[in-house]
Amino acid sequence: MHPFSYTTAAQPEQAVQLAATDPQIAFLAGGTNLIDEMKLNVRTPRQLIDINHLPLDKIESQSDGGIRIGALIRNTELAWNDSIRTGYPVLSQAILSGASPQLRNMASTGGNLLQHTRCYYFRDTSSPCNMREPGSGCSAIDGFNRIHAVLGTSDKCIATHPSDMCVALAALDAVIHIVGSSGERDVSINEFYVPYGDDPSRLNVLKPGELITYVQLPAMPWAKRSTYVKVRDRASYEFALASAAVVLELDGQTIKQARIAMGGVATKPWRATAAETKLAGLQIGQDSFKAAADEALQGAVPRKYNAFKIELAKRTMIKALTDAAAIS
Amino acid sequence: MQDKQSSTVAAPPSPAGVSRRAVLVAGAGIAVSPWIGGCGSSTQETSTQPRPPKWEADPNAVAVTLNVNGESHALQLDPRVTLLDALRDDLGLTGTKKGCDHGQCGACTVLIDGRRVNSCLTLAIAAQGPAITTIEGVAQGDQLHPIQAAFIQHDAFQCGYCTPGQICSAIGLLNEAQAHSDDDIREQMSGNICRCGAYPNIVSALRQVMNKT
Numbered sequence: 001m002h003p004f005s006y007t008t009a010a011q012p013e014q015a016v017q018l019a020a021t022d023p024q025i026a027f028l029a030g031g032t033n034l035i036d037e038m039k040l041n042v043r044t045p046r047q048l049i050d051i052n053h054l055p056l057d058k059i060e061s062q063s064d065g066g067i068r069i070g071a072l073i074r075n076t077e078l079a080w081n082d083s084i085r086t087g088y089p090v091l092s093q094a095i096l097s098g099a100s101p102q103l104r105n106m107a108s109t110g111g112n113l114l115q116h117t118r119c120y121y122f123r124d125t126s127s128p129c130n131m132r133e134p135g136s137g138c139s140a141i142d143g144f145n146r147i148h149a150v151l152g153t154s155d156k157c158i159a160t161h162p163s164d165m166c167v168a169l170a171a172l173d174a175v176i177h178i179v180g181s182s183g184e185r186d187v188s189i190n191e192f193y194v195p196y197g198d199d200p201s202r203l204n205v206l207k208p209g210e211l212i213t214y215v216q217l218p219a220m221p222w223a224k225r226s227t228y229v230k231v232r233d234r235a236s237y238e239f240a241l242a243s244a245a246v247v248l249e250l251d252g253q254t255i256k257q258a259r260i261a262m263g264g265v266a267t268k269p270w271r272a273t274a275a276e277t278k279l280a281g282l283q284i285g286q287d288s289f290k291a292a293a294d295e296a297l298q299g300a301v302p303r304k305y306n307a308f309k310i311e312l313a314k315r316t317m318i319k320a321l322t323d324a325a326a327i328s
Numbered sequence: 329m330q331d332k333q334s335s336t337v338a339a340p341p342s343p344a345g346v347s348r349r350a351v352l353v354a355g356a357g358i359a360v361s362p363w364i365g366g367c368g369s370s371t372q373e374t375s376t377q378p379r380p381p382k383w384e385a386d387p388n389a390v391a392v393t394l395n396v397n398g399e400s401h402a403l404q405l406d407p408r409v410t411l412l413d414a415l416r417d418d419l420g421l422t423g424t425k426k427g428c429d430h431g432q433c434g435a436c437t438v439l440i441d442g443r444r445v446n447s448c449l450t451l452a453i454a455a456q457g458p459a460i461t462t463i464e465g466v467a468q469g470d471q472l473h474p475i476q477a478a479f480i481q482h483d484a485f486q487c488g489y490c491t492p493g494q495i496c497s498a499i500g501l502l503n504e505a506q507a508h509s510d511d512d513i514r515e516q517m518s519g520n521i522c523r524c525g526a527y528p529n530i531v532s533a534l535r536q537v538m539n540k541t
Contacts (some may be wrong), residue, residue, distance in 0.1 A: 028451070101500070102445050107448065235517035
C-alpha cells in the first residue's frame with residue numbers, strides 16, 4: 001500500500017473543497033472496495049478524507065411518498081429499513097443477496113454506487129487494463145472472461161458492474177444527489193455510469209472532488225410488487241453470474257407497466273427498456289416473459305467463456321417476472 | 329497461566345502453568361540464539377502496553393488511540409496499518425486471524441460497537457472512538473460467552489483458525505436479531521468460511537443459543 005495522509009471531514013463542503021484541489025485525494029467511507037484496492041496498489045491516493053462523520057446518515061420519507069437515503073447509510077441498515085422492506089422489497093432483497101453481513105455492515109450507499117469491477121485483470125497491476133491504464137489493452141477480451149459482460153461492452157473493455165444494490169436502484173429510477181465545489185446536481189442512476197466506448201477509465205459522471213450526499217427513491221406505490229433474483233455458482237457470498245430486478249404493476253392479469261434491470265451481465269446496472277416496452281399491455285405468463293427476455297438480450301456479445309450468460313440472463317429474468325407476478 | 333491473553337478465553341489447563349505460545353517462543357529463541365548474538369530475550373511476553381513505532385523513527389507514524397475490550401490503547405501507527413494488524417502486531421491480541429486480508433473469508437471478524445465487521449479492511453486510524461471487541465474480550469472473566477460454550481459443546485471447530493471470527497460473527501448475528509431459522513443462520517453466517525467444514529456444528533451451536541434467548 002502506498003503511503004498516504006489521513007484527515008477527517010466534519011462537513012460535506014469542507015470535504016469537497018479539499019478534494020477538488022487534488023485528484024489523488026480519495027474519500028473513505030466503508031472502505032470495503034477502496035482499502036481492498038489500495039492493498040493491491042490498484043488505487044494509490046496520496047490523501048484519504050474520512051467522511052464517516054458527515055451528517056449523511058438518515059433515511060427520510062418524503063412528503064410526496066419517496067424516500068431519501070443518506071449516502072452514509074450502511075447497506076445493512078438500508079436493507080432492513082421497514083419502509084424499504086415493505087415499499088421497495090427489490091432493493092432490500094438485492095442488498096441482502098450481496099457480499100457478507102460484515103461487508104454489508106461496513107459498506108455505504110454511496111460507496112456501493114462507486115465500487116469498481118472485480119475483473120481480475122483490473123485488479124492485477126501487472127496485467128494490461130484499459131480501465132486502469134487507458135491504452136494499455138484489455139486482457140479479458142481474449143483472456144479468462146467467464147465473469148465478464150455481454151451487454152454494454154466495447155472492444156476496449158468488457159468488465160462487469162458488480163453491484164446488486166445498483167441493479168435494484170436502476171429498476172426504481174433512483175436519483176443520485178451530488179455536491180461539488182461548483183454546486184449541487186441530481187443525476188438519474190441510469191445516466192450516472194459512462195459507457196466504456198474508447199476509454200473505459202472514466203466510469204461515471206462525477207467530477208474530481210464531487211461527493212454523493214444522498215440517493216432519492218421516487219414515490220412508486222406499485223414498487224411493492226417487486227423482487228430480485230440472483231444466480232451464481234455458490235449459494236451466498238459471491239457476485240452474480242446473472243441477476244434481475246423486476247417491478248410490476250398489474251391490472252388483474254394484464255401488465256400495466258414493468259421495470260426490469262439486470263446485473264452480472266453488463267458494464268453498468270442495465271435497464272432493459274425494450275423488454276419493459278414489450279411487456280406493457282401483455283398478459284402475465286411464460287410467453288410474455290420469454291418475449292421480454294429475448295428482447296432484453298438482443299445485441300448481447302458473447303466471449304469465449306461467458307456465452308452461457310445470454311441464456312442464463314433470460315431465464316433469470318423470466319424467473320424474476322414470474323415471482324413478481326405471483327406476489328399476493 | 330502466563331498466557332498473554334490471560335483473563336479472557338479459558339484455554340485447556342496445562343500442568344506446568346505455561347502457555348503453549350510461551351513454550352514455542354522460548355523454544356524458537358533457544359534454537360536460534362547461537363546465530364543471533366545479543367538480540368536480547370526471546371522469551372519476553374508481549375504485553376498490551378503502548379509500543380514505540382515498529383521501525384526506528386517511523387516518519388509516517390501518527391498517534392492512534394483504540395478502545396479495545398474495554399481498555400484504551402495509545403499507539404503510534406502508520407496510517408496504512410489495518411485494525412487487524414494493529415490488534416495482532418501492536419496490541420498482541422493474536423486471537424483475531426488473518427485469512428485472506430481482503431474481506432473474503434471473515435477470519436478477521438471483530439465487533440465495533442456490537443456490529444460485526446472485517447478488521448482487515450478497516451484502517452486502525454479510522455477505528456478510533458467506538459468500542460472494539462475481539463475474541464479476547466467476549467468472555468466475562470472466566471465465564472465463557474454462551475456462544476463460546478455452545479461451540480465447545482457442539483464441536484463447532486476443528487483446526488480453530490476460523491473460529492474467533494465465527495464466534496465474533498455469531499455474536500454480531502445475535503445482536504442483529506434477524507435470524508429465525510437454520511436457513512437464516514446459514515445465510516447470515518455465510519461471511520465466515522471454514523476449510524475444515526465445521527458448518528453443521530456451527531449452526532447447531534447457534535441454534536442452541538438462539539433457542540435459549
